[in-house]
Amino acid sequence: MLDLRLAFRNLVRRPAFSVVAILTLALGIGANAAVFTVSNAVLLSPLPYERPQDVVILNEQTPQFPIASVTRFNYDDWRARAKSFAGMGAFRPTNMTVTGTGDPERVPVKMITASLLPLLGVQVSRGRAFVEADDKPGAEAVTILGAGMAGRVFHGQDPVGQVLTLDNRPHTIVGVMSATFELFQPADVYVPFGPWAATLPDDRGWHPGILPIARLKDGVTLEQARTEMNGIAQQLENEYPESNKNVRVLVTRTQDQLVQNIRPALLLLTGAVALELLIACANVANLLLARAVDRQKEIALRIALGASRARVIRQLVVESVVLASVGGAAGLIVASWAVALLTSASVGGVPRMQNIAVDWPVVLFAMGISVLTGILFGLVPAVQVTQQPIRDALNEESRGGSGSVRQRKIRSVLVVVEVGLALVLLIGAGLLLRSFSSLVRVSPGFDPSNLLVVNLPLSPQKYRDNGVRAGTVDRIIDKVRAMPGVQSAAMTTSLPMAGAGATIHFNRAAYPPKGPDDYVMAGYRAVTADYLATLGVKVLQGRLLSAWDRQGGALVAVINESMARQYFPDRHPVGERFQLGTEPEPDFPTMEIVGVVADLKQSFDAGAKAEFFVPYAQHPDPILVNMYLNTALVVRTSGNPAELTSTVRSILKEINPTQPLVNIRTMETALASTVAQPRFQMTLLLAFAGLALALAAIGVYGVMAYT
Numbered sequence: 001m002l003d004l005r006l007a008f009r010n011l012v013r014r015p016a017f018s019v020v021a022i023l024t025l026a027l028g029i030g031a032n033a034a035v036f037t038v039s040n041a042v043l044l045s046p047l048p049y050e051r052p053q054d055v056v057i058l059n060e061q062t063p064q065f066p067i068a069s070v071t072r073f074n075y076d077d078w079r080a081r082a083k084s085f086a087g088m089g090a091f092r093p094t095n096m097t098v099t100g101t102g103d104p105e106r107v108p109v110k111m112i113t114a115s116l117l118p119l120l121g122v123q124v125s126r127g128r129a130f131v132e133a134d135d136k137p138g139a140e141a142v143t144i145l146g147a148g149m150a151g152r153v154f155h156g157q158d159p160v161g162q163v164l165t166l167d168n169r170p171h172t173i174v175g176v177m178s179a180t181f182e183l184f185q186p187a188d189v190y191v192p193f194g195p196w197a198a199t200l201p202d203d204r205g206w207h208p209g210i211l212p213i214a215r216l217k218d219g220v221t222l223e224q225a226r227t228e229m230n231g232i233a234q235q236l237e238n239e240y241p242e243s244n245k246n247v248r249v250l251v252t253r254t255q256d257q258l259v260q261n262i263r264p265a266l267l268l269l270t271g272a273v274a275l276e277l278l279i280a281c282a283n284v285a286n287l288l289l290a291r292a293v294d295r296q297k298e299i300a301l302r303i304a305l306g307a308s309r310a311r312v313i314r315q316l317v318v319e320s321v322v323l324a325s326v327g328g329a330a331g332l333i334v335a336s337w338a339v340a341l342l343t344s345a346s347v348g349g350v351p352r353m354q355n356i357a358v359d360w361p362v363v364l365f366a367m368g369i370s371v372l373t374g375i376l377f378g379l380v381p382a383v384q385v386t387q388q389p390i391r392d393a394l395n396e397e398s399r400g401g402s403g404s405v406r407q408r409k410i411r412s413v414l415v416v417v418e419v420g421l422a423l424v425l426l427i428g429a430g431l432l433l434r435s436f437s438s439l440v441r442v443s444p445g446f447d448p449s450n451l452l453v454v455n456l457p458l459s460p461q462k463y464r465d466n467g468v469r470a471g472t473v474d475r476i477i478d479k480v481r482a483m484p485g486v487q488s489a490a491m492t493t494s495l496p497m498a499g500a501g502a503t504i505h506f507n508r509a510a511y512p513p514k515g516p517d518d519y520v521m522a523g524y525r526a527v528t529a530d531y532l533a534t535l536g537v538k539v540l541q542g543r544l545l546s547a548w549d550r551q552g553g554a555l556v557a558v559i560n561e562s563m564a565r566q567y568f569p570d571r572h573p574v575g576e577r578f579q580l581g582t583e584p585e586p587d588f589p590t591m592e593i594v595g596v597v598a599d600l601k602q603s604f605d606a607g608a609k610a611e612f613f614v615p616y617a618q619h620p621d622p623i624l625v626n627m628y629l630n631t632a633l634v635v636r637t638s639g640n641p642a643e644l645t646s647t648v649r650s651i652l653k654e655i656n657p658t659q660p661l662v663n664i665r666t667m668e669t670a671l672a673s674t675v676a677q678p679r680f681q682m683t684l685l686l687a688f689a690g691l692a693l694a695l696a697a698i699g700v701y702g703v704m705a706y707t
Contacts, residue, residue, distance in 0.1 A: 007319040011326075017291055018323070021284045024695055025327025025373070028280025030334025031273040031688065033358070033366040037339050039266050040362065041355040043259050048180045050121025051215075056225065057257050058088075058212040059250040064521070067250055071243070072197055073204045074236065075212050078249070081232050084225040085214040089116030090193060091183055092209050097459060097660045098189070100165045101153050104660040106457060107188040109166075111196055119215055126150075127160035127175030134174075135194035142192065143171040147179035149188035166191070168461040168658065182352060184258060204243035205505070205582070213254065226251045242582065258351050265681050272425060272688040277373065279421045279695045285377035286414040288320065292381045313382045320378020321371055328370025332363060345680065418696040425689035432682045440675055444497050445600040445608070446535040450487075451634060451667035452641035452648065453495060457660065458629040466619035469628065470551070472655065473616060477528060479651045480635055485644060487636045490531035491616060494523070495632050496600040497674050501525065501611075502627050507584055508567060509577045519582040522563050523602075523611030526628055532558065532597055532613065534636045540564075542574040542595030549615040556615065558595040563610035580621070604675055634667075641666050 011018045046052045058078065060068045070078075070090075079088045092111040097104055114135040117124070124144060134142050143164055150159050159173045166189065177190060200208055216225055229249035237244045292299075299312055336358050343356055350356075456476070463469040473491055480489040494501035504524040507513055529547045532539075540561060549556050557578075564573045577590040591614065599608035616628070633652075637644055645664055652659055 004318065004322065006315060007322040010319055011323060014291070017287060020698060021287050021323055022327045022330055024280050024283045024287075024698055025324055025370070026330035026334050027691060027695060028273075028277045029324075029328050029331030029366055029370055029373070030338060031276045031691065032369060033331055033335035033362055034338035034342065035266070035269045035273045036365050037335060037358055037362045038342065038350075038356055039270060040365075041357070042262060042350065042352050043266060045352070045355065047255050047258075048122070048178075048182070049254075052255060053253065054216040055120065055254045056214050056216060056222065056251050057254045058214060058229065059252070060207075061248045061250040062246050069207050070210045070212055071204055071207055072200050072210060074244070074247070075210050077236055078212065078229065078232060081235075082214070082225075082228060084217060084220045084228045086217045087115060087119045088212055088214040089113040089119045090210050090212045091116060092193065092196070092211065093185070093187070094209070095457065096166045096189060096191075097168075097457065097658070098153075098164065098166060099168070099658045104658050106455075106660040106662045107149065108185065109189045109191060110183055110187040111191055111193045112183070113193045116193075116213060119213065122181050123178060124175040125178045126158065127173070129175060130190075130192050134192045137195055137198035139192065139195055141166075141169055141171040141195075142174045144175040144177055144190040145173055146177050146186065146188045146190070148186070150176045164189070168459045182354075184351065186354070204240055222251065222253065262350055268681070269684060269688075272428075272685060275421050275425055276688060276692055276695065277369070279418050279692050281373050281377045282414045282418045282421075283695055283698065284320075284323070284373075285380060286418075288378060288381040289414070292316075313379075316382035317375060317378045320382070321374035324370045324374030324377075325367070328366050331370070332358065332366050335362065335366065342684075415696075415700055418700070422689070422692040422696040425685070425692045429682070429685040429689040432685055436675070436678055436682045439604045439678065442601065442604045444604075444671060445598055446496060446537050448667040448671055450637045450639070450641055451535075452637060452644060452664070453635070453667050453670055454633045454648065454652075454664040455495075455662035456491070456631045456633055456652070457662060458631055459658070460626065460629055463629060464625060466551070466625075470617055470619070473528065473631065475655055476633065476652065477530075479655065480633065480648060483644065483647055483651070485638050487638055488530050488534045489633065489635045490528045490534045491631050491633050492525060492527045492531050493616075493627055493630055493632075494525045495634070495670070496535070497602060497604070497671055499602060501602070504580060505582045506578050506580050507582060509579070509584075509590065510568070510571065513583055520567055521610075522559075522567070523609055524624075524627070525611055525613045526616045527613050528616045531634065534634050535600070536636075537600060538598040540596045540598060541572070542593070544595055544597070545613065545615050550617040551619050553618070555589050555591040555618055556594045557591045557612045558597055559593055559612045560597055560608065560610065561599050562608045563612055564596045566610050605678075 047055065049055050058070065060070050060074065062068065075090055082088065090113050094109050094111060095106050096109045098107050099105075112130070114130040114132050117129045123129075125147065127144070130142070130144065133139060143166065145153075145159055145164070153159070153164075154162070159176060162173050163170045164173055165171070171191065197210075200206060214225075216222070226249070229251055233244070233247055233249045237247060302312055303309060339356060339358055343353060458469060458472070463472065477489050477491060480486060502524045503521050505519050505521055507519070513519060527545065529545050529549065532544050541564075542558070545556065545558055559573060568576060573593050573596055576593050578593070579585065579588055579590045581588060593612075597613075600611070601608055633648075635641065635644065635648065649661055649664065652661055
């Protein structure tokens with residue numbers, strides 16, 4: 001206690017020194033605590049399941065797709081044949097439109113099997129979970145609400161037994177999900193998996209986004225499960241060579257797959273803040289060395305009067321630990337601000353975001369590194385100052401000097417270390433800035449200026465009929481095109497720079513496949529006649545789609561340059577024919593290629609992929625209908641497109657009052673959002689680099705001012 005009282009007294013007696021040191025430590029420890037808060041919630045905390053280490057997710061794996069969703073038939077066969085698991089369920093993420101609760105709203109939905117919640121050991125907070133009867137074809141439509149949705153819509157009232165309209169179909173609410181439950185990303189609504197799965201086409205190659213979840217049996221290792229599942233995959237390949245050629249099974253712990261995309265960024269930030277802490281330690285150690293020079297006579301007198309060197313070192317280290325503890329407490333305040341800023345500025349892609357908070361593990365972490373850093377930066381100055389010969393220290397001329405040659409060298413080295421570590425962060429941030437600048441300079445393949453886009457998911461209940469759907473699309477385009485300031489308007493099932501979109505197998509008349517595994521794939525885009533012209537895509541060969549390419553006419557397609565180069569390498573592609581499906585089918589129609597256009601990019605950081613565009617009006621095969629429901633409107637304007645937002649919204653609401661408008665924005669805003677995550681990471685690293693440089697500057701100034 002005496003050491004503590006002396007430590008606090010010395011800190012109060014030297015306020016300038018104490019403020020600089022505490023500020024330095026608060027910034028260094030606060031940055032570390034903030035990043036640990038995120039890492040602890042995302043990487044370290046177990047998932048809210050029973051024995052989460054035994055919960056695994058299964059994916060298909062092929063040479064073309066290292067990780068993919070699972071076909072319905074493969075899921076059924078895996079579940080029936082696997083012996084390594086205590087149980088297996090499945091889920092499928094999707095979106096649905098909620099009506100009758102205010103404005104139409106598009107919400108995230110999880111389709112889950114009745115077996116999934118018991119498998120995970122998860123209980124609903126109200127009502128009941130799904131039962132097997134709910135999971136069968138023809139069952140009454142029921143739903144479980146997410147905790148957030150229940151509070152938002154029913155405002156504290158019990159929603160169980162109420163009716164919620166999803167995609168124009170009434171669903172009875174049977175339960176409310178626990179607020180802590182999350183299946184990869186949060187969902188507002190959960191619906192049974194079985195009734196939807198029964199509507200899927202009888203096609204083993206059809207991938208509708210199914211993701212199986214399983215629990216390892218007691219005593220079964222992950223490697224044993226992988227071995228068994230790939231043995232089953234080999235059996236299925238032998239039984240179904242056309243669909244299961246080279247298909248293997250990827251078995252991964254659920255938490256590992258959940259964090260695989262965010263882990264590298266968090267590790268990068270952890271390294272950056274570790275350097276920040278080293279700079280802070282070097283900074284304070286330098287200040288302590290400078291202060292120790294000023295206290296040389298005091299310390300020499302204590303030793304001359306009988307105090308042991310160990311006793312003096314202990315006192316000085318206690319002072320350092322007290323200083324670090326105060327800095328750590330201030331660092332927790334900094335961490336709270338930083339975490340609030342990080343979570344509010346996050347651009348998505350961070351799983352378990354709702355769990356990120358400064359809690360007791362974070363407090364213990366901050367206090368732990370405070371004590372550790374206090375010992376680390378306090379021990380060296382304490383040892384150095386007690387090694388000074390007593391006679392030299394008591395010499396009148398030595399008071400207020402700059403210390404021994406050795407001490408001056410140590411302080412110089414610490415300053416060099418501070419500046420060097422800060423430069424490491426600055427160089428890393430500069431390289432990241434350079435990469436980001438190169439990324440955003442990549443041309444998307446079209447002119448994004450003066451474009452307004454809005455996603456228009458069409459109801460599967462209301463628009464499954466081809467004629468009704470096509471008529472509604474034509475009405476929307478005609479109404480929007482007639483608006484003042486609109487140059488053109490069109491619709492598509494897949495916007496550019498929005499990810500890969502739908503990919504489909506096809507076969508070429510000029511290059512017949514040699515076998516079931518000799519198939520080719522390309523992006524499938526159903527678009528209205530003016531879509532490519534509205535984007536301003538360059539025509540390289542032939543023509544664009546036109547209003548004459550309608551139902552009942554010859555089936556046509558426009559391909560992009562990558563598809564022409566990859567799949568028609570030795571011939572002029574215009575006039576060539578191809579057919580959907582892995583192998584030729586005599587009864588299935590073929591499409592004629594009528595034009596080749598320049599590539600549209602799907603992301604800034606990847607090359608263009610093969611894709612083809614077909615007329616939206618030429619109605620699809622029934623198995624492709626769901627693809628045609630996922631539409632987006634693109635409007636080319638003569639002025640600022642954002643000014644037409646409210647008018648477009650009114651027109652669309654007039655045509656269909658229950659139509660949700662999802663994410664209406666300019667194309668330039670949409671493009672900016674595709675690089676929001678790398679921009680966010682770059683900004684964080686630049687901020688840490690700037691902080692490191694500021695800490696180094698504070699340290700240099702503090703030492704110079706003190707001496």
